[in-house]
Amino acid sequence: MENSSEDYRIQSFDVDTQKLLKTALKDPSSVDLEKVSNILVDQSLKDPFFSKEAGRICYTIVQGEAKQNNGTVFRKHLLNRLQQEFKEREETRKRSLQEWVCYVTFICNIFDYLKVNNMPLGALVLPVYDCLMRLAQPDALLNEEEVDCLVQQLHRIGEQLEKVNSQRMDELFFLLRDGFLLQEGLTSMARLLLLEILEFRAGGWMLSSTAHKYYYSEITD
Amino acid sequence: MSHRSGAPRTESRRSFRSSGPSRWSQSRKRGIDGNLRSHSDDDDAAADEGLYGGRQSSFRTPESAGPVARCARRPDWGSQVEDEEEMRKDVHRDMQRYRRRILGSEPGQRERRASSGSSGSCDSREGETMETDEAVLMRRQKQISYGKNTLAYDRYIKEVPKHLRQPGVHPKTPNKFRKYSRRSWDQQIKLWRVKLHAWDPPAGGNQENSLSDNIEELDLEDMVDIELDFPTLADPQDAPSSSVVEDQDCSATPVKVQKTEDPSVA
Numbered sequence: 001m002e003n004s005s006e007d008y009r010i011q012s013f014d015v016d017t018q019k020l021l022k023t024a025l026k027d028p029s030s031v032d033l034e035k036v037s038n039i040l041v042d043q044s045l046k047d048p049f050f051s052k053e054a055g056r057i058c059y060t061i062v063q064g065e066a067k068q069n070n071g072t073v074f075r076k077h078l079l080n081r082l083q084q085e086f087k088e089r090e091e092t093r094k095r096s097l098q099e100w101v102c103y104v105t106f107i108c109n110i111f112d113y114l115k116v117n118n119m120p121l122g123a124l125v126l127p128v129y130d131c132l133m134r135l136a137q138p139d140a141l142l143n144e145e146e147v148d149c150l151v152q153q154l155h156r157i158g159e160q161l162e163k164v165n166s167q168r169m170d171e172l173f174f175l176l177r178d179g180f181l182l183q184e185g186l187t188s189m190a191r192l193l194l195l196e197i198l199e200f201r202a203g204g205w206m207l208s209s210t211a212h213k214y215y216y217s218e219i220t221d
Numbered sequence: 222m223s224h225r226s227g228a229p230r231t232e233s234r235r236s237f238r239s240s241g242p243s244r245w246s247q248s249r250k251r252g253i254d255g256n257l258r259s260h261s262d263d264d265d266a267a268a269d270e271g272l273y274g275g276r277q278s279s280f281r282t283p284e285s286a287g288p289v290a291r292c293a294r295r296p297d298w299g300s301q302v303e304d305e306e307e308m309r310k311d312v313h314r315d316m317q318r319y320r321r322r323i324l325g326s327e328p329g330q331r332e333r334r335a336s337s338g339s340s341g342s343c344d345s346r347e348g349e350t351m352e353t354d355e356a357v358l359m360r361r362q363k364q365i366s367y368g369k370n371t372l373a374y375d376r377y378i379k380e381v382p383k384h385l386r387q388p389g390v391h392p393k394t395p396n397k398f399r400k401y402s403r404r405s406w407d408q409q410i411k412l413w414r415v416k417l418h419a420w421d422p423p424a425g426g427n428q429e430n431s432l433s434d435n436i437e438e439l440d441l442e443d444m445v446d447i448e449l450d451f452p453t454l455a456d457p458q459d460a461p462s463s464s465v466v467e468d469q470d471c472s473a474t475p476v477k478v479q480k481t482e483d484p485s486v487a
Binding site for chain 2: 075
């Protein structure tokens with residue numbers, strides 16, 4: 001039974017595109033991989049749901065191409081596209097907060113999935129940190145979607161990021177502490193999210209069971 | 222924790238803080254509270270400016286002009302990842318070669334090596350205590366490549382053939398497979414780069430003058446420590462297995478370097 005469409009969450013694409021993607025998964029060298037990478041990036045920037053999941057399909061295509069003919073065409077196009085969007089991130093943010101948040105989610109997802117020999121891609125580490133630092137700036141903390149995005153990414157890849165560059169993580173958390181303590185105009189939800197992530201990291205990238213109860217249990221009156 | 226006072230103090234605290242931790246704080250022995258810092262050598266193994274960013278490149282030499290590099294790092298992410306992959310393969314291949322050399326040597330040769338000043342380590346044990354952490358090796362290899370990717374290095378290897386190299390006088394590439402602390406390794410790289418500057422192209426002046434100038438700048442104490450870490454191995458020289466590819470391909474790991482990942486080669 002073919003379960004690739006569920007695994008890779010490509011339901012949001014039109015039928016023809018889904019076909020193309022399925023072919024790319026099975027037989028990468030038979031398709032235009034630059035086109036495929038653009039399709040995936042474009043969708044990730046538009047669709048918050050897909051931006052969280054695109055990493056898996058990208059990884060599979062990268063692996064597939066490598067196995068087939070040791071190729072790196074797809075990966076190269078994907079990364080260069082990511083780089084291009086990274087350069088324009090400030091304009092993207094001004095134009096559309098959602099697109100910016102999708103971008104960060106996407107690049108972090110790629111960072112999570114696209115590993116080489118179980119090691120994260122060196123080229124992405126500083127850019128990912130730059131994105132997270134941007135989300136921790138005073139003006140960004142005022143927007144709940146940005147705070148939410150920030151803490152989500154830290155939950156997913158914080159530990160890995162810290163392992164490859166702890167100094168930057170320290171700097172990020174200086175900003176988060178300052179934001180939590182000093183930033184005026186934060187919503188209480190934003191403060192809650194920040195407090196939780198501060199505790200999460202302090203606990204070694206996990207919450208104690210009591211802290212978990214505090215943040216995640218249903219409150220009964 | 223005491224209650225925070227009003228705006229002015231927090232403002233100034235924040236502006237101080239916004240500059241981030243001191244650039245050099247990582248290399249200080251004691252923290253600001255006076256206590257010894259734990260040197261998480263392996264934790265920040267990958268936190269190098271070259272590979273994963275972070276820690277300042279404390280291995281830069283004091284030269285004002287800076288090293289003359291042959292070519293720059295490729296700017297696009299796609300290429301950077303490819304270069305990284307290639308470097309990883311090189312490191313693994315070097316590791317195999319090194320292991321074979323160290324573990325596969327004759328008993329006679331082993332004795333000779335042990336008596337030539339190595340700090341007591343028997344070579345049959347060296348294979349077991351060699352550095353194998355990929356992140357560490359990658360970071361070190363990157364540092365070595367920076368040094369070899371210079372005109373000074375090119376001129377040096379052309380000018381001084383291996384059999385004429387004198388320990389202490391001629392620069393010798395640090396052996397990335399030996400166990401060293403982070404600090405010791407970075408110091409070795411620093412000293413090696415400084416020594417290589419003696420071969421900088423014309424503006425650098427006469428070889429002898431530059432060397433003595435550089436040596437004066439160094440803290441003698443550092444030099445003494447480092448010399449002990451640099452045991453001279455009277456190794457049988459391997460014949461290079463692949464030919465030198467003299468192309469102009471500008472990658473982070475120059476192709477030229479790849480043939481000689483023989484740790485005893487400067």
